[in-house]
Amino acid sequence: xxxxxxxxxxxxxxxxxxxxxxxxxxxxxxxxxxxxxxxxxxxxxxxxxxxxxxxxxxxxxxxxxxxxxxxxxxxxxxxxxxxxxxxxxxxxxxxxxxxxxxxxxxxxxxxxxxxxxxxxxxxxxxxxxxxxxxxxxxxxxxxxxxxxxxxxxxxxxxxxxxxxxxxxxxxxxxxxxxxxxxxxxxxxxxxxxxxxxxxxxxxxxxxxxxxxxxxxxxxxxxxxxxxxxxxxxxxxxxxxxxxxxxxxxxxxxxxxxxxxxxxxxxxxxxxxxxxxxxxxxxxxxxxxxxxxxxxxxxxxxxxxxxxxxxxxxxxxxxxxxxxxxxxxxxxxxxxxxxxxxxxxxxxxxxxxxxxxxxxxxxxxxxxxxxxxxxxxxxxxxxxxxxxxxxxxxxxxxxxxxxxxxxxxxxxxxxxxxxxxxx
Amino acid sequence: xxxxxxxxxxxxxxxxxxxxxxxxxxxxxxxxxxxxxxxxxxxxxxxxxxxxxxxxxxxxxxxxxxxxxxxxxxxxxxxxxxxxxxxxxxxxxxxxxxxxxxxxxxxxxxxxxxxxxxxxxxxxxxxxxxxxxxxxxxxxxxxxxxxxxxxxxxxxxxxxxxxxxxxxxxxxxxxxxxxxxxxxxxxxxxxxxxxxxxxxxxxxxxxxxxxxxxxxxxxxxxxxxxx
Amino acid sequence: xxxxxxxxxxxxxxxxxxxxxxxxxxxxxxxxxxxxxxxxxxxxxxxxxxxxxxxxxxxxxxxxxxxxxxxxxxxxxxxxxxxxxxxxxxxxxxxxxxxxxxxxxxxxxxxxxxxxxxxxxxxxxxxxxxxxxxxxxxxxxxxxxxxxxxxxxxxxxxxxxxxxxxxxxxxxxxxxxxxxxxxxx
Numbered sequence: 004x005x006x007x008x009x010x011x012x013x014x015x016x017x018x019x020x021x022x023x024x025x026x027x028x029x030x031x032x033x034x035x036x037x038x039x040x041x042x043x044x045x046x047x048x049x050x051x052x053x054x055x056x057x058x059x060x061x062x063x064x065x066x067x068x069x070x071x072x073x074x075x076x077x078x079x080x081x082x083x084x085x086x087x088x089x090x091x092x093x094x095x096x097x098x099x100x101x102x103x104x105x106x107x108x109x110x111x112x113x114x115x116x117x118x119x120x121x122x123x124x125x126x127x128x129x130x131x132x133x134x135x136x137x138x139x140x141x142x143x144x145x146x147x148x149x150x151x152x153x154x155x156x157x158x159x160x161x162x163x164x165x166x167x168x169x170x171x172x173x174x175x176x177x178x179x180x181x182x183x184x185x186x187x188x189x190x191x192x193x194x195x196x197x198x199x200x201x202x203x204x205x206x207x208x209x210x211x212x213x214x215x216x217x218x219x220x221x222x223x224x225x226x227x228x229x230x231x232x233x234x235x236x237x238x239x240x241x242x243x244x245x246x247x248x249x250x251x252x253x254x255x256x257x258x259x260x261x262x263x264x265x266x267x268x269x270x271x272x273x274x275x276x277x278x279x280x281x282x283x284x285x286x287x288x289x290x291x292x293x294x295x296x297x298x299x300x301x302x303x304x305x306x307x308x309x310x311x312x313x314x315x316x317x318x319x320x321x322x323x324x325x326x327x328x329x330x331x332x333x334x335x336x337x338x339x340x341x342x343x344x345x346x347x348x349x350x351x352x353x354x355x356x357x358x359x360x361x362x363x364x365x366x367x368x369x370x371x372x373x374x375x376x377x378x379x380x381x382x383x384x385x386x387x388x389x390x391x392x393x394x395x396x397x398x399x400x401x402x403x404x405x406x407x408x409x410x411x412x413x414x415x416x417x418x419x420x421x422x423x424x425x
Numbered sequence: 426x427x428x429x430x431x432x433x434x435x436x437x438x439x440x441x442x443x444x445x446x447x448x449x450x451x452x453x454x455x456x457x458x459x460x461x462x463x464x465x466x467x468x469x470x471x472x473x474x475x476x477x478x479x480x481x482x483x484x485x486x487x488x489x490x491x492x493x494x495x496x497x498x499x500x501x502x503x504x505x506x507x508x509x510x511x512x513x514x515x516x517x518x519x520x521x522x523x524x525x526x527x528x529x530x531x532x533x534x535x536x537x538x539x540x541x542x543x544x545x546x547x548x549x550x551x552x553x554x555x556x557x558x559x560x561x562x563x564x565x566x567x568x569x570x571x572x573x574x575x576x577x578x579x580x581x582x583x584x585x586x587x588x589x590x591x592x593x594x595x596x597x598x599x600x601x602x603x604x605x606x607x608x609x610x611x612x613x614x615x616x617x618x619x620x621x622x623x624x625x626x627x628x629x630x631x632x633x634x635x636x637x638x639x640x641x642x643x644x645x646x647x648x649x650x651x652x
Numbered sequence: 653x654x655x656x657x658x659x660x661x662x663x664x665x666x667x668x669x670x671x672x673x674x675x676x677x678x679x680x681x682x683x684x685x686x687x688x689x690x691x692x693x694x695x696x697x698x699x700x701x702x703x704x705x706x707x708x709x710x711x712x713x714x715x716x717x718x719x720x721x722x723x724x725x726x727x728x729x730x731x732x733x734x735x736x737x738x739x740x741x742x743x744x745x746x747x748x749x750x751x752x753x754x755x756x757x758x759x760x761x762x763x764x765x766x767x768x769x770x771x772x773x774x775x776x777x778x779x780x781x782x783x784x785x786x787x788x789x790x791x792x793x794x795x796x797x798x799x800x801x802x803x804x805x806x807x808x809x810x811x812x813x814x815x816x817x818x819x820x821x822x823x824x825x826x827x828x829x830x831x832x833x834x835x836x837x
Contacts (some may be wrong), residue, residue: 018650042530045479045509049486050527071485071527072806075560077792078817082559091556097484113692144494161494179484179581242748244725244781255746262749263694357700358692359726359742359754372729372742385729385743395784421483424807453701525828554829561816561823562808569828618827 025027027271035063036123037299040409044073047415048145049420051394060405065398068396071159072424080384085111085186088381093180095386096422098141101127101134102364104184107384109265110360110373111186111353121339123188124266125310129201130174131362132299132306133167136208138365139292139299140164142417143215146289149414150228156218163211166204172198184352188343198307198314205304212296220290229286233400233412236283243399244392247367249416251285254279259363271305274299285415292417295365354380359387390422429569460604472598473503475543475591478514480534482521485581487549488521497584502591510536516594517571518587522550522557522563532615535571540612543598545590546573549580572613671676674715674753682715683707693752700754708757708773712741715753716779721745722753728775728785730793732818735761737770737795743780759795774800792817 040053051069056064076095080088092107093100105127112119118128141164144157174193175181183190219225235245240253250257257279260268278292281287312318318340325333332338355377356408361370369387374383393416400412435443481489492499493507500506508514511534523531535544546567550554554565564570574597577590605611620630669687671679678685683703690697697793703711705764715722725741736758745751759770774797776783787806794815796802814821823829 042527043478043480043509044533048531049521050482068806070805070809071524071530072522073524073526073562074522074557075562075816076562079557081817094484094556097487110692141490145490158495161491162496165491165494165496178583179487208763241723242780244727257746259694265694356689356692357754359698360692360694361726368726370726372727372740374731380823382733383729383731385727385731385740387727391784395780468739528828559823561821561829563829565829616827 023025038044045148045342048418051413051418051420051423053409055401055406055409057406062401062404062409065401065411067394067397069394069420069423070422074425075422076425077384077386080381082380084349084379085351085381086347086379089112089185090182093182093286094364094421095425096364096369096388096390096419097179098138098419099134099364099366099369100179100181101131101184102362102369104182105131105362106364106370107110107373108184108186109362110358110371110376114356114358114373114375115186115354115358117187117344119188119266119344120341121267121311123342123344124248125306126189126193126342127184128267128271129303129306129310130171130181130189130252132135133171133201134181135299135365136296137164137167137171139296140167142292142365142414146414147219149227149410152424159211159215159218163208170201185343185347186353187347188347190342192315192318192342195315195319196369201303205300205307208300209297212293212300216293220293226286228407228411229284229289229415231282231284232281232404232408233285233415235396235400239396239399243396243397245367247363247365247389247393247397247417248276248288248291249393250367251275251277252281252291253283259368260360265360265362267306267309270309271302273302275304285411288415288417350379352377353381361387364389366419366422367393369422386425387424390416390418390420390425394418394423456604456607464601465599465605467603468599468601471541471577472595475503475515475528475594475598476513477504477507478511478517478534478538479509480517480519481506481530481596482519482523482527483550485520485550488581488584489518489547489587492587493573498586499591502588502595511535512539514538515541516543516545517550518545518547519567519571520547520581522548522555523567523570524562525564528570529619530566532551532617533564535615541598541601541606543574543594544571544607545575545577545594547577547579547587547589547590549578549583552576552578569616570618571615601637667811672701674699674702674720677720678703678707678714681710683711683714684786688756689797691754693754695750695752698752698754700756702756702758705757705759705760705772708755709775709778712775713761713778715743715755720751721747722751725779725781728782728789730789730795732793737761737764737793738796739772739789739795741760769794769796771796773798774803776800792813794818 035056035058038055038057040055042050042052052068052071054066054068055062065126076091079091083091089104089107089181092103142162144160149154165209172178173335174197175183194272235249235253239252241252241255246257254277256275258275261275271313276291276298278287278291283288312321321340353375355375357372357374359372369389372385372386372387373381376382397413397416401409404412491497517535517538519531520590522615546552550557551567554563557563558565567573575590575594577586579586601611617627669689671687673684675685675687678701679680684707685701687704688700691700692698694811722743722745724744724746726744729740731738731740740756741755743753743755757772761770764770772795774782774786775787776797777799784806786800787803789795790797790803791805791807792815808816
């Protein structure tokens with residue numbers, strides 16, 4: 004029987020089990036097969052096609068085929084005016100629509116030399132951090148679906164996401180494509196009672212995160228699936244241009260909000276979540292993102308306290324005193340309390356020049372490299388998407404991993420396909 | 426048996442091999458009777474358990490996920506599960522932009538769905554190309570490649586919109602008749618402009634097949650064999 | 653001296669901008685560069701230099717490795733201007749947050765033969781971050797990065813004809829997108 008020929012160091016398997024050691028001893032040749040993990044699969048990350056070269060169940064080589072969602076958004080930028088293009092870019096990274104709008108707006112404002120009123124900046128930060136929370140919650144839900152916890156756990160993050168989406172819908176009119184952050188400021192003030200509801204959410208959210216952590220973080224199945232899986236070393240991440248929680252989980256504390264602070268982030272007290280020595284694996288990335296949920300919550304809480312003009316009711320009282328005169332130096336409605344530096348019209352133009360000023364989105368460094376020639380259309384807008392660079396690391400992470408690790412690793416990188424394909 | 430309304434026509438070349446018996450006519454007649462009894466029940470049962478395929482390309486997929494979650498629960502309308510394989514699904518909700526690169530995959534999925542199958546075109550991108558209406562790589566509306574039953578506008582449509590589309594589809598299913606389905610009157614095929622195996626446009630492929638057919642010897646030997 | 657203001661007004665004559673710190677650093681290593689007008693970055697003005705394609709490898713390696721340690725390649729993008737094909741490299745530093753550099757390689761359109769693609773050396777062999785960016789620029793703009801291990805189309809299907817982001821690109825109009833003849837094709 005096969006077991007009699009095994010060397011002594013191998014475990015004693017029952018007689019009906021044929022071990023692979025036997026196959027190697029007998030020098031059986033195994034073939035590699037190329038399997039297609041097609042553009043449609045139930046892991047709801049969009050359309051990514053992976054051509055896997057498998058040796059049994061071990062992945063030897065991966066080739067990702069992207070472009071199934073290439074919608075020519077850079078081409079659109081050359082054929083739409085600045086005013087029109089602002090409405091279209093939420094779809095570049097649909098889970099962080101605020102950040103894509105902010106990326107375009109920030110570069111345009113730096114090119115044009117506009118200074119944004121303080122209240123607009125605070126509103127931008129509040130909405131963006133809310134968007135970061137919704138994006139990470141959706142990531143959490145779909146990541147657990149990828150790992151197999153299909154119908155139990157994901158209902159909780161989606162339930163909390165709905166609360167935030169209601170608030171975002173109240174302020175911008177849309178659940179996902181906000182079109183809220185414009186060149187020069189923000190679209191509108193939140194309605195009455197909005198800040199109170201947000202304060203309620205902010206007070207109750209940490210206990211929701213505690214619930215998620217209680218179910219997931221110490222779960223033995225989850226630990227087995229994610230510990231030691233998809234190890235991305237610091238050098239690998241840095242040489243591939245990886246940013247965001249993937250990089251921070253590998254030990255590089257690079258967060259654009261602290262490294263090159265912008266907007267009102269210098270006035271807010273928050274931490275950069277970075278893990279060193281925790282294994283640089285998918286579990287570390289999960290911990291990073293969950294901790295970022297807490298930090299975003301903190302940021303929103305501080306912003307609500309510090310926003311100039313306060314809540315909408317307080318702002319309205321101030322405006323009644325001067326009858327909303329709109330003067331730039333008015334203490335009640337101008338200067339820091341405005342939300343738009345100058346009202347946009349459809350013929351908005353940006354000064355000629357080039358610029359690249361990115362923002363920190365939930366996935367990493369997101370920015371637009373804009374070449375402007377002073378007309379009402381851009382000459383060239385090139386997007387720098389975090390998911391594009393993060394996804395290019397995937398073939399390196401999957402070498403030698405069994406099939407079951409593919410979705411675990413891919414889900415932990417948190418890729419949004421239109422971010423990759425534009 | 427009374428007069429038979431539907432006579433089944435047999436093509437010339439098959440007359441020697443096919444013979445219809447009275448049993449087939451009986452089944453055809455009975456189907457008409459049974460239709461009136463079974464249709465309401467069968468259609469009600471079918472419409473209340475339409476299981477979609479997990480097909481989400483882009484932003485609309487998030488709203489489709491939200492509609493599957495507890496706030497806008499789609500399973501109370503019968504879509505209990507989203508099946509990952511088209512062989513087990515009833516309908517595709519094309520949630521998201523379909524690009525030229527993705528079109529063959531969608532056509533393959535549609536053809537793999539077993540009858541009866543339905544398509545809800547969700548979102549502006551799948552109805553007419555949406556905001557990418559002059560993009561070089563976006564298919565201007567998914568009804569150029571697969572037949573659509575319900576069009577659902579929005580960018581993205583709210584989850585309640587998806588539920589509305591599902592209810593309209595259920596109304597449509599309830600108007601169907603079993604006899605007509607048996608005569609394959611509801612069957613539609615995906616439109617292939619390019620044969621994705623060879624990469625040739627379909628007209629070229631048809632022309633090649635015609636040429637090959639002309640070069641083949643005539644099929645006179647078959648009749649001698651069967652006689 | 654009185655002719656200089658008039659010369660400065662005309663757009664034809666490029667003004668000689670004195671080399672900045674990175675330009676000086678490269679000059680000390682023997683790499684000549686031209687300084688272009690500053691572009692805008694996270695801390696205001698960012699030095700933008702143009703180097704010749706043949707010097708690209710050495711410039712990138714030295715800027716990445718030595719005391720400047722610009723080891724974060726953000727993106728490689730391609731731009732088509734009226735008379736050049738540009739390949740633009742944005743470099744940051746992970747440790748030092750004040751360092752930013754933009755490097756451009758410009759291939760004049762006049763030097764590209766008919767039917768050929770503008771050629772720029774690929775930095776993928778030693779900097780994997782550029783891999784997909786260069787493939788994408790090859791796909792969309794037709795800039796050929798020689799030395800790239802796998803220069804195939806990334807976004808469009810592998811047998812697509814033409815480079816869509818070029819100014820003279822005509823979209824294929826067929827059954828899949830033939831409506832609206834007045835749209836901005």
